[in-house]
Amino acid sequence: MTKYQIKPWLRRYEDMAEIHREADVVVCGYGGAGASAALEARRAGAEVMVLERASGGGGATAMSSCEMYLGGSGGTALQQALGIEDSTENMIAYLEECFGTNGDPAKIRAYAEGAAAHFDWVESLGVPYKREAIYERVVEPFGDESLLFTGNERAYPFDRLAEPVPRGHVPSREGNQGGMIFMQILMRRVEEEGVEVQADARVVAIVQDQADRVRGVVAKIDGEERFIKARRGVILTAGGFVMNRAMIEQHCAQVIPYAEPYGSPWDMGDGIQMGLAAGANVMNMSEVFLSLAVYPPAKLTFGLLINARGQRFVNEDAYLARLAHYAVQQESQEVYLLVQNEDYEMSHYMDPLHIAGTGDTIEEVEREAGLPEGSLQQTVAYYNGFAAKGEDPLFHKAPTWIKPIDKPPYALVSYAPRDVKYPLGEAPGYLMFTLGGLQTLPSGEVLTPQGDPIPGLYAAGRTTAGLPRTSKGYASGMSVGDATFFGRLAGRQAAGNN
Ligand SMILES: Cc1cc2nc3c(=O)[nH]c(=O)nc-3n(C[C@H](O)[C@H](O)[C@H](O)COP(=O)(O)OP(=O)(O)OC[C@H]3O[C@@H](n4cnc5c(N)ncnc54)[C@H](O)[C@@H]3O)c2cc1C
Structure with a gap:
């Protein structure tokens, strides 16, 4: 017996009496994954609307240090400037050991192949990175350095399987404000480039037609439920479920005696609930990050x-x-x-x-x-x-x-x-946050338990089972890196779905 309900999260397109707003791509949640998806969908030529439950965007991404785990392709521009080489195969060898049998080989490869270019994209937005590294055993820089070892690279067994390389990329600023700096810059870009953002809009249901194609969402705006139609696709980027006690009890009850939720207050699993209601598969739901x-x-x-x-x-x-x-x-x-x-x-x-x-x-x-x-x-x-x-x-x-x-x-x-x-x-x-969610392809397409994409439905970030899959092999930077990288792919895929 599920302890939380699924049905209210789904509405039928044929029952929608009135279209309140319409866009090519509708993004649900304006954190790291959602903002990245929105910007890329817009740049691919789509009319994009973002719906955000809070009074402003940012989510857990803005609370974070915005460490991103990046490398491969010979090295990011920052690694290369410091004379650090990093091959894609070396990064893959490391990531494979990180997640073991829980890992998704397709996501690992896509990420390792694209991570260095992702750094260029982030930097091109105007996010400041200093060409300086800290090599001590730290979790985040003490000063304004931008590169560090963030995980197990220099520890057994990883040191035997992959050449240790620092891959933690952090916006340069003393005082651990990386997430705020990053999200402010990213959201400014999103809005300047013509994405419409509606805050105080909680998405409460996914709208599917009789052929199971996702046609939009219902959002609660000014106390009223409104149908927002999506011509090409809906992207679920509403964070994880660490704040939803019923979901924690159902999927990872083992953590209750020893873990404390760490995240945005709206990490309530809404995106996962809507995906489930639309017929999606979930995976990796018992796995959490712990510290x-x-x-x-x-x-x-x-x-x-x-x-x-x-x-x-x-x-x-x-x-x-x-x-x-x-x-x-x-x-x-x-x-x-x-x-x-x-x-x-x-x-x-x-x-x-x-x-x-x-x-x-x-x-x-x-x-x-x-x-x-x-x-x-x-x-x-x-x-x-x-x-x-x-x-x-x-x-x-x-x-x-x-x-x-x-x-x-x-x-x-x-x-x-x-x-x-x-x-x-x-x-x-x-401290913990969840690492399970909707099953997706690297492109963000949401899959059914049979492995078929649900037409018109995409997801990224902690709403999905993304790149990081276990605490055992987690490294700082894997979640914001994952959310923004795969958010961008989902945005492009949804925009191209005419
Ligand atoms: C303090 C802290 C520090 C961290 N530091 C790091 C770090 O340095 N590096 C790293 O990789 N990871 C870090 N993490 C983890 C990381 O920040 C998150 O896992 C990641 O940012 C999640 O991104 P997201 O886009 O999936 O979710 P979010 O950024 O949380 O965005 C989700 C958005 O969806 C909105 N939303 C939720 N429900 C709805 C709804 N129904 N309708 C509309 N909108 C909705 C939320 O309000 C939120 O704005 C940290 C986490 C915390 C809490």
Whole structure:
């Protein structure tokens, strides 16, 4: 039994009494995917109308740092200016490992082949990028640099499968305003080039005719439901469903005890609901992005992440989404960072929930934290034995981050989303957004469960199962990169559908 309704999201074209407005292409949602789709559809010669539920555009894209994961084709203009080469095949090898069996090979290839040109497109809009990189282990630049490593490129197993290359492209501005800068510039272009934007217009239903062709949408404007007819196509770009509790319960209930929604308030899954109502398939619905942001500061990477058995479970130099992916698989999501005094500093993004144990010996820490006798001592003794040689035979942490844990005092810091100090469900969880949605072709065409395109229906961004498919292999920049890149393809495809 579905816990949310499908039928109200669908209306019959034959029942529409009055056409309120008409355009070639109607875009539902004015975030990164929607604005990119609208601009490209317009540039392909279509008359375009955008409907946005909020009082202005931007969505989660404007809240973001606007890191975009770009490279390949010999390197983006920014990579090349810094002497960094990046081949398309190298980028594909990396992305394939990121998403494993969940990945969509056609989207991975299309993205890797087009990402460098996508950077040119973004820059041509007027988005500022500085020809400077930061090579430290960071999540976003501290200053106004525009290029960084944003994922697992330098960590096992990725470092063995692909040449590590920095691919995080961020608008240059101190203070993490990338998404706002990007969306303001993009929306100005959209509107200057003749796209009509209607804010405060919640799209509430898709309109299909008897032959199942999508003919427009119903939007609530000034308190009234109005039919907006689309001559060529409707593009669903209404974000993900992380704010829709009923959908989370139905599709990814496993995250409820340990994850906190991260996104725009209108990430309510409306686009997915409308796609479903029109006969679309959904996929990857149980997958979410999660974040265990123990770093920066990078030196915390010298510590050991352990579970309630005193055992390690991941190479600590992995990206924050991969750390979270493995952390939530530990029993009761109980995870700690063992760190020696010289490496301890407050994490920039996460407050430690409590210090589970301290001591001048590992034995003392273990006892104070109530870990099984000898467990942490064995873990540290084993780790230290190889650390002296710069090796980590269990998890292959890179030598840069390996040193013996032998300088007391030590602390065991809890980052558990189900921390024992909090009543169940009340500890701050790991930030999450959804990675499942409508099944689409790279062109944005929405598919039925049988694999047939639904005539006149397109989608992009978090409304779809796009490029990023798992937290295990996510890297910063994969969502805005995906939304804007495939948004553009959907816009062009819809405009060409006469
Ligand atoms: C704080 C933060 C930082 C992030 N940083 C990054 C980053 O640096 N890099 C990265 O890749 N990812 C990042 N992400 C994730 C990324 O921002 C989003 O996943 C991505 O921007 C989604 O783009 P979108 O176009 O699909 O959705 P959005 O940008 O959210 O756009 C969807 C739009 O649809 C509208 N809408 C919803 N329902 C309706 C309806 N029924 N009718 C009309 N309009 C509707 C919404 O109001 C919204 O404006 C971050 C996320 C957050 C929350």
